[in-house]
Amino acid sequence: MNIYNLLWRRYYKTLVTGMVLILGIFIYQTSSQINEWHSTNRFMQSQTFKDGYANDLKALNGYAHKTQRQRERINDNRNFILADNEANHPLSEAQFVKRGLQFFTPYAHLQPHPSYSYLENGGMRDNGWFVAEMIIPIGLICIVVLMSLLAEDNAQNFNLFLASTRFKRSKVMLAKMTLLVGLPIVAIALGYGIYFASVYFAIPTEYYNIGSKVADFGQLFNAFGWGLFASMIVCLSSVVIGKRFGSAILSTLFLLSLQLLSQAIAHTIGVKYQGMHTFNKFIQSPQVGVALIVVALIIAAITMRVFSHLSLERNDRFVMFSKFRWPLWWISVIYTGYVFFATTRDAxxxxxxxxxxxxxxxxxxxxxxYFIFTPQTLRHPFKSIN
Amino acid sequence: MELTVNNLKKVINNHTIFENINFSIAPGQIVGVVGRNGVGKTTLFKTMTGVYLADAGQVSIDEQPIEDELNLKQDIFFVDPLNNFYINYTPIEIAKMYAITYSKFNRDEFLAAVAKHNLPIKQRIKNYSKGMQGLFNVLLALATRAQFIILDEPFDGLDVLIRENVKRILINAVQLNQISLIISSHNLTELDTLIDRAIILKDTTISSEYSLENLRENARKIQLVFKDGLPEELKRYGTVVEERGRVSVMIFENYTHEIDEKIAISAPLLYEQLPLSLEDMFRSQLVDEADFILKK
Known part of the structure; x- marks a missing residue:
């Protein structure tokens, strides 16, 4: 465990700050959502609400008071099939309260008027985003921090020190990945744990409509897969690219280009515009999440192997492995060529x-x-490669 | 414990930096690694400690290659004074990290030594002066209790008092704990009074290796003046390190009776033995004939 102790001493300030921040965000969100629910609950159970419900029908968005069946028909433009007595009768007060106090908002991102949970002030409760989307900004921040820590290890010659110690290089890299990627994941998992457990205990069971979140959990898993994959790409680039911001910039560009890559693949396999929605949904599916986790683990193994064979005499160069320069450049040529031309190949x-x-x-x-080969003069870009 | 470097080779950017490097160091020895700028001394040290991966050869301690038995690395200490990570930390933080890395590291003793030498204990090393950093590096090296301590230019930037202090600390450590030091320095005057053995690197390999005791017994530095200039025949026996008009200074690594007779037969106008230093050996071994020093 010594290598973990050593790396902990190196990173603990950043890691502890990051973990406290992540947990803080979750705890704040959990607390404010629960408080808001209780506040609304008190309001909806109050005499004030009961007395004013008829007036509220006018004051609030009329759509809010429609039954689920009415809404579905309106969305389908088939409201004419509803019988008059059904079409003209909004929710009863009890139904309105029950719906208004549902804690989670199902399918928030799919419907034009999705929320049927309400706030005391007449606005809509939107706790749905939290499950699937909270991980995205937190994950992005974690990846930026990971990039900067790994870049600093190179720039401050910490890797030189690690290479001279008694610790096996593959274990050093494994420990780095475990601490820098694993601990934020643990913090995020803990954050979600706190969130769901607190909500479970604080909200009565009849309003704890977690069943409506199944699709969001699939997305959450997918986002986790993407996050792990991106983190491993950053780790791999940190043992190949030596310049301080080189690995950060290159891996960011690569990760951003994945959107284009998905479009390029869709075009290549003949997915038409109508099929793009299905294709994009597939990319966000849990199955793709599993595939990404597997790929991330393979990249982790490659990173450990590459670091074991890294001789650090080129640790300040753009490409630390001399023999990787041509393959890397050719990959860049072919990859960008494929992405650009496949994306725009329409007639x-x-x-x-x-x-x-x-x-x-x-x-x-x-x-x-020029970055990879750093030719000595611009006049002789090929001859002057070192 | 004996450290052995066996056929070590390092190639960088298709240039062989060094090859066929062979030497060994016994406990209590102080070895100087001497060579001109850019000959590969720091690269050799980094390769010996595993920072750079060797292209051939290996480093062993008691015949066990350290790459197979990584725990042996606790007995080799090297920090590149120009490129070390710890300048961003305070001595207290560094002590904690090194105590994890070197199991024999004594944190309290180290911090006491740092305080004793008036180095600020709560200040980051990058805020130290160059001399303070040099002293700190030596104290850190000794606190690891590694058997073999490699110091790259330990006297660089130190004033005369700190230099004396560092030398005293090093000699005490060798005498008390029988540790071995491998030191590279361009300050040959300091090295001369410190080392037992000198390894001279030239043209990618060890060109020669001297025991300073033997050297002082067998080598001679002689100033000669001949009426018609230095006889060509004498040049075969030694190295001319200085020529000014008819005055020549020669170094004979193995001054024998035969050489003495040859000089006598040549009938010099002046024959004077000068004190021989490591710097003279450096000149005799490493200064090319075309070098400007000879032409001045």
């Missing part, structure tokens, strides 16, 4: 757009050439 793409894509592709790869 309808204007010529100007094609020219811009070609220029962009050339600029990126010429820049990459």
């Amino acid at each position: 309808g793409t204007p010529t100007e757009a094609n020219i811009i894509v070609i220029v962009l592709w050339l600029v990126i790869n010429i820049t990459m050439y």
